[in-house]
Amino acid sequence: MTRTLYTLCGRDERRPFSPHAWKTVMALAHKGLDFEERPTAFTEIPKLENGFSKTVPILKDGDHLVRDSFDIALYLEEAYPDRPTLFGGEGGKALSRFVEGVSQTLVHPVLSRLAVKDIHDMLAEPDQMYFRKTREAFLGRKLEDFAEMREAEIVNLTERLQPIRHTLKYQAFLGGASPLFADYIVFGALQWLRLTTGPLPLPADDPVMDWFERCLDLHGAKGRTFG
Template structure:
C-alpha cells in the first residue's frame, strides 16, 4: 500500500505550491517510496484524517498518520532505514533543524509577503475568502498592501542568502556531494515562489539559482514536472 500525502492546492490541482508539502514530496522521492497525493484546499485542511492536524502536509502510512514536514521526514528516515538516508545520521538531523529555522526566518518571510497576491489569485473563491481573512489578520493590513515595496527589499533578500551561496561554492548540495533533507527545506521555499509567481527572486547567474535548477532535476525531475508560473 502506498503512502497517502495530503498536498495543498488551489484551483489547479496539478500545481501544488506549499513549501512544506514540497519538502515531503522530495523526501518521499528520495526514499524511493510509493505515494499518492490527495489534493487539498485551504478550507479542506481541518477535515483531513478526521481533523488530525490544523496544517498540512499530513501523511498516512498504513495505520500511522503524521503531520508537520520535519516530523514526517524523521518518520520516513526511521521507519525506512534501508532506503537512502535523508539526514546521514543524528548530526544531519540537527543540522537540518538549523537549516529549517534559518529558512523560516530568512527566506519564508520575504517570499511569503512578496507572493501573497499571487497565492490569492491561485485559489478558489471560498479559499480566497479564507486566505484573505487569515492573512489580513496576520499582517494587520489589507492583502493588497502586503507585497508593496518588495522591489526595494529584493537586494537585501538576495544578500541574506550569502551563507547559502558561499556553501554552494564549495559543494553541489547543502548536504554535500548528494542532496539531503536540508536541501529539500530550502528547495521547498523557492519552489513555492516558482509555482505561484513570476517574480524574479534570484538572478539567473546566482549560484543559488544554479543549485535550485539542479534540485528541480532530482528524482526524475519531480520538481520541474510542475511548470513555473507564467
C-alpha cells in the same frame, strides 16, 4: 502498502504549492517510495483524516498518520532505514533543524510578502475569503499593499540567501556532494515562490539559481512536474 500525501492547492489541483509539502514530496522521492498525492484546499484541510491536522503535509503510510514535514522526514528515516538517508546521521538531523530555522525565520517571511497576493488569486472564492482575513490580520496590511514592496523584497531575498550562497562555494548541495533533507527544506521554500509568482527573481548566474535548477532535476525531475 498504500501511501497518501495530502498537500495544498488552489483552484488548480494540478499545481500544489505548499513549501512544507514540497519538502515531503522530495523526501519521499529521495527514499524511492511511491505515494498518491492528494492536493487539498485550505478550508478542506481540517476535515482530512478526522481532523488529524490543521495544516499539511499529512502522510498516511498504511494505517500510520504523520503531520509536519520535519516529523515526516524523521519517520521516513526510521521506518525505511534501508533506503537512502535523508540526514546522514544524528548530526545531520541537528544541522537540518538549523537550516529549517534559517529558512523559516529569515527566508519565509520575505517569500510570503512576495507571494501573498498571488497565492490569494490562485484560490477558489471560499479560500480567498479565509486567506485574506487570516493573512491581513497576521501581516497587518492589505494584500494589495505588497505589490509596492516587491522590488525592495527581491533585494531583501537576495541578501537573506547569502548563507546558502556561501555554503555552495564549497559543495554541490547543502548536504555535501549529494542532497539531503536540508536541501529540500530550502528547495521547498523557493519552489513555493516559483509556483505562485513565476520564475525566481534571482540572476541567472547566482549560485543559488544553479543549485535550485539541479534540485528541480532530482529524482526524475520531480520538481519540474508543475510549473
